[in-house]
Amino acid sequence: MQQTMQPFTFHTPTRISFGEDTAYGVGDIVAEFGASRPLLVTDANLLKAGLLGPIIEALREAGIAEPVIFxxxxxxxxxxxxxxxxxIARAASCDSVIGLGGGSVLDTAKVVNIGLTFGVDVMEFEGMNTLTSKLLPFIxxxxxxxxGSxxxxxxxxxxxxxxxxxxxxSRFLFPDVAILxxxxxxxxxPGLTxxxxxxxxxxxxxxxxxxxKNSPSDALCLESMKLIFGNLPRATKDGTDLEARSAMLVGSMMAGLSFTNAGVGIVHALAHAFGGRFGTHHGVTNAIFLPYGMEFNLEAVSDKFDMAYNYLCVVMRDSAEPSKSWFVSGKGDSATNLIQAVRNLNSACGVPSRLKDIKVPELSETEMIELAEIAITDPAIMFNPRLASIEDLVEIIKRAY
Ligand SMILES: NC(=O)c1ccc[n+]([C@@H]2O[C@H](COP(=O)([O-])OP(=O)(O)OC[C@H]3O[C@@H](n4cnc5c(N)ncnc54)[C@H](O)[C@@H]3O)[C@@H](O)[C@H]2O)c1
Ligand SMILES: [Fe+2]
Incomplete structure (x- = not known):
């Protein structure tokens, strides 16, 4: 019997521009917004890697004065x-913000834009839906x-x-334009890839x-999983493989559109708790918790894991990835095969599989309960398909250690 479709709102206002050398379009985009003094937020690694070159050149060609660089x-x-x-941005009268970097830079740039736009301490706007009007243009x-930031x-x-x-x-934190x-x-x-x-x-x-979850997010997730399973080992092995880099960039953007409209779950709740306490990298911490979070959710969503695995088996047949042994494990049912495929992908990419491998110290029962208490109040967990208790979270932490 067909299930009744639950109501949803799907909101994605960001204009997305993808392609090699699209970074050179940034100058025209700033001008299009009527801005002339952007703050360019980035980090020292990216400056050293020469990634600012195309941006500064593009701004200059569009007749825009040199950006203020942070x-x-x-x-x-x-x-x-x-x-x-x-x-710095207020002192320089910046009128727009460009974020060039990973999630840390993009998230910083988003919050900087709040302070730049309203001229108050940004902590006044901490939390959900505290903004009531538009910010300055943000690319x-x-x-x-x-x-997916x-x-x-x-x-x-x-x-x-x-x-x-x-x-x-806040809906006002959606970037106006994303250039991929x-x-x-x-x-x-490779490790960060x-x-x-x-x-x-x-x-x-x-x-x-x-x-x-909803129908648009389902479609985005399935395509995103296909692109990531099919390309992450390639992109990790050879960073110059632009086909694999492209697939990863589009796959992660699609997953971003999806979680923005459907939420995440228990894995992110735990990753936020551990990242906050121990400074572990967001991606690695998620990678470690993912198979355990999936095992916990299995009894609630085995039909969905089963569907995703079977879909991926079909679409991966045409994948350019030469070795898919890490994907097709074939020993269990389809739902548990998906979890095994995640484990195989993690190890094919050389990502640590245990918390102790990323320098999380051995935790006492009380410390684990404290972390579980942080995770259980994290907004991410309210979207999880299976209700988790403190004991459940402690059990996952023990298994992931
Ligand atoms: N806003 C969101 O929707 C959202 C979602 C998930 C995670 N996050 C946040 O994103 C942050 C993590 O971001 P991240 O995983 O992208 O890592 P990151 O931004 O912290 O970057 C990690 C390192 O990679 C380097 N780096 C980035 N790009 C590089 C490149 N092209 N060449 C060389 N070095 C490069 C950076 O300099 C940095 O040292 C966390 O703070 C997390 O909470 C935000
Ligand atoms: Fe994340």
Whole structure:
């Protein structure tokens, strides 16, 4: 019997421009918004890797004065860095923001834009739906294929004093334009290529089974899973493989559109708790928790895992990936095969499989309960398809350790 379709709202206002050298279009886009003094938010690694070159050249060619550059974003941006960037941008009378970097840079740039637009401390707008009007023009140019921040309406900023992540969420945080240029990812090292790609896979898998999933998000997730399973080992092995880089960039953007409209789940809730406490990278932490989170959810969504696995088996036949042994395991039923395929993909990409491998110290029962208490109040968990107790979360932490 056909299930009744539950009501949904699907909102995705970001204009997406994909292709090699699309970064050179940034000047025209800034001009199109009527802006002339953008703040360019980035980090020191990207400056060193020469990624600012095309952006500055494009702005100059469009007749725009040199941007004000803020290149001090640390991995896992913090609130102090946001405040510093806001001060610089306001002093220079910036009228728009460009974020060039991974999720840390893009999230920083989003929150900086709040402070630049309203001229108040950004903490006044922490939380969900606290913004009531439009921000200055914001262009997101991702240099990792993972977070989906270039099309999402949220930003996560670390509070180093409280050791937790601050969430800013609003429809006004959607970037106006996302420029996806695969050439900007060539310098991304293999370890970060793999871990950021697995963040994207986690978005696709969690939003595919989330409580608020819907038909558009389902379609995005399936295509995203296909692109990621089929290309992540290639992109990890050879960073200059622009075909694999392109597929990853599009796959992670599609997963971003999906989780923005359908939510994530228990894996992200745990990754946020551990990232906040131990500073572990978001992508690696998700990659470690993903198979355990899927095992926990299996009894609630085995039909969806089964469907995804069977779909992927068909579409992967034409994948350009030469070795798919890590995908087709074939020993269990389809739903458990999907979980095994995730484990195989993690190991094919050389991503750590245990929390202890990423320097998480051995935890006492009380510490695990404390982390579980943080995860259970994380907004991500409310979309999870199976209700989790503190005991369930502690059990997952023990298994992932
Ligand atoms: N807003 C969202 O929707 C959303 C979703 C998921 C995660 N996040 C956030 O994103 C952050 C993680 O972002 P990330 O995984 O993209 O990593 P990241 O932005 O922290 O970058 C990791 C490292 O990679 C380097 N790097 C990035 N691109 C490079 C390139 N092309 N060449 C060389 N080096 C490069 C950076 O300099 C940095 O040192 C976390 O703070 C997480 O909370 C946000
Ligand atoms: Fe994520």
């Amino acid at each position: 290149d001090q974003v640390p991995p896992d941006s913090d609130i102090t860095c946001v405040r510093n960037a806001v001060n 997101a140019i991702p240099t990792t294929a993972g977070t 270039e099309v999402s309406a949220v930003a996560m900023i670390k509070d180093h004093v409280e050791h937790k992540k601050l969430l800013f969420g 240029d695969p050439k900007l990812l060539v310098s991304l090292p 793999a871990s950021t790609g697995l963040d994207a896979l986690t978005h696709a898998i969690e939003s595919f089974v989330a409580m608020t």
